[in-house]
Amino acid sequence: MSVTAAKGFTAAGIAAGIKENGNPDLALVVNNGPRRAAAGVFTANRVKAAPVLWSEQVLKSGQLAAVVLNSGGANACTGPKGFQDTHATAEKAAEVLGVGAGEVAVCSTGLIGVLLPMDKLLPGVGTAAAQLSEHGGEKAALAIKTTDTVHKTSVAGKDGWTVGGMAKGAGMLAPGLATMLVVLTTDADLDTETLDKALRAATKVTFDRVDSDGCMSTNDTVLLLASGASGVTPTYDDFAEAVRQVCDDLGRQLIRDAEGASKDIKVEVVNAATEDDAVEVGRSIARNNLLKCAIHGEDPNWGRVLSAIGTTKAAFEPDRLNVAINGVWVCKNGGVGEDRDKVDMRYREVHIVADLSAGDATATIWTNDLTADYVHENSAYSS
């Protein structure tokens, strides 16, 4: 599974001592070819961490030989020294792997504004390289966890080729991506352009539609590496669908593990005039703190859905809005609909449908409830 499900990849995950508690904190993923095509998407936050600035630059070649990932520190807002540290990390990996530093992406996650302990990290890269294995995918996925309670991996594919991946992320999840590091690998024989197209199409409808707490990170990175080791070139549609499936699965795992969450909320906007309208409305609902508290309390408070819709610029008439919660149309034509006592909210998954009666476009945004545990987790210590 994970990043070593596809042929041509090795990986490792170790405890380099970056985290003071001794947990795994350094992962290495290596593409052994024959191809080394790669594509990436990065945070839309204008305050970008050093590893994002580095990896964006590296990706311009469309080639990656390896990815170094660390938890225990985001290396964001760390100035020129932070960028030097990222560069040194890539140089170290290049040295031990016998590749060029310009073929090595770097990803970091953890507290912003703190320099990484390079005296631990650099030797760790050597240690990880010595442990690279075709079975190292799980260990790599474990090493990138921060507040994640579980590691996240996924796999898809058919007819002799595979797409696999790993993700970390549990907070700061928001469109334009999240504090989310994702590495996807495939042994399909495809060029950079195809990878890039499939990756952008997939993230647009998966990670970009996952919104845990409306907070956009400085470090979000999604990489897709192709080894070509299967010798198979799938059709674009088959490949894009496999990438979408893996991204969708990983995105859902991120929401399920969101900090403090007790409910997974599927916000489905239907009958919108445009897909952009549907996404805007879905995000507005998904970000409404009052609604997220109500869902936590198992209260089908559709008034908070309507007030969230009302803050958008989407095309709709207030008296034509309908809202269903877990299949019960509690709001019809902008007013009281079916009996709210019919809504069964005992289960973890909650399904909200917002019908704008304005067209035939649709979009689904996933979010989670807002809980006292979220507050506790994000106030009790720096992260």
Added chain:
Amino acid sequence: MSVTAAKGFTAAGIAAGIKENGNPDLALVVNNGPRRAAAGVFTANRVKAAPVLWSEQVLKSGQLAAVVLNSGGANACTGPKGFQDTHATAEKAAEVLGVGAGEVAVCSTGLIGVLLPMDKLLPGVGTAAAQLSEHGGEKAALAIKTTDTVHKTSVAGKDGWTVGGMAKGAGMLAPGLATMLVVLTTDADLDTETLDKALRAATKVTFDRVDSDGCMSTNDTVLLLASGASGVTPTYDDFAEAVRQVCDDLGRQLIRDAEGASKDIKVEVVNAATEDDAVEVGRSIARNNLLKCAIHGEDPNWGRVLSAIGTTKAAFEPDRLNVAINGVWVCKNGGVGEDRDKVDMRYREVHIVADLSAGDATATIWTNDLTADYVHENSAYSS
């Protein structure tokens, strides 16, 4: 004080039985003239409650004889019947006061999507009218409370004229106004146009810059009524400043009473290219759940300030951003600044300064921390 501080006004606040717990829930404010000029601003939410639709219509004449306010039900998303109920409320007030229904504004606050108990509300209007008094301002302010823990009043003025006011609001506070009902009164002798100009100027820099939880209500209303009873016509600047003072004071009281809050946070954006940039950045910081949790935990987590700034379209360079928390410049030039351990966060008020190094415009947004009590208050029951 409150709405009867200015001459020419009477008010009352009673328990009409709209709230099941028997607390005061109906207020009446009457302008006895000689003038009856009035202005109003309303929620920017496109899903507007019936009383907002009614009062916006009524205000087009620039005249108000009275305002009826109820807590215990928002009369929002209640369809044609809800609008009929608002209309009937205005008719009832008009009948008992001997004025036209078109001179009566109506304000409601409470749960969305529930019809008001008109069999309690309409007799209550009669009861309130019988208790109108020049000393009724406090009782009126008490009757409009919902989850407010205290009632909010303020007064300003000079040279023989007065501006007084009352407000309710404790959640759903956000720009474009908040679930916030505010009635301001003055005995200054001024026309509708002057009132409207002063009110819009004041709300733009006060209530519009108070953002408790990013949630915009369906019912927000701010009204300003002038009786002319002092016989004094102040200069526009003096009057506008008094209105601004009362709005600023009431806005600060709303934040201090925000649901579950333990910290009042002043977000001051300086050296922005434009005032719009400063407001956008201030709101982005004020709405960042992760930062609000950190402040609750007395953690001067400036990285979360930077990541919030990074989501805006404002003019800035990441490596020229500076952030001070309670006077300590913890972030300089986009990186680590003074020692964060120097930041003293023991007190209720927290002052964040975000320096964009991009111009000389400034704006201040007030918000509060995000706490487990907020979650509890908004998940334990419908509101």
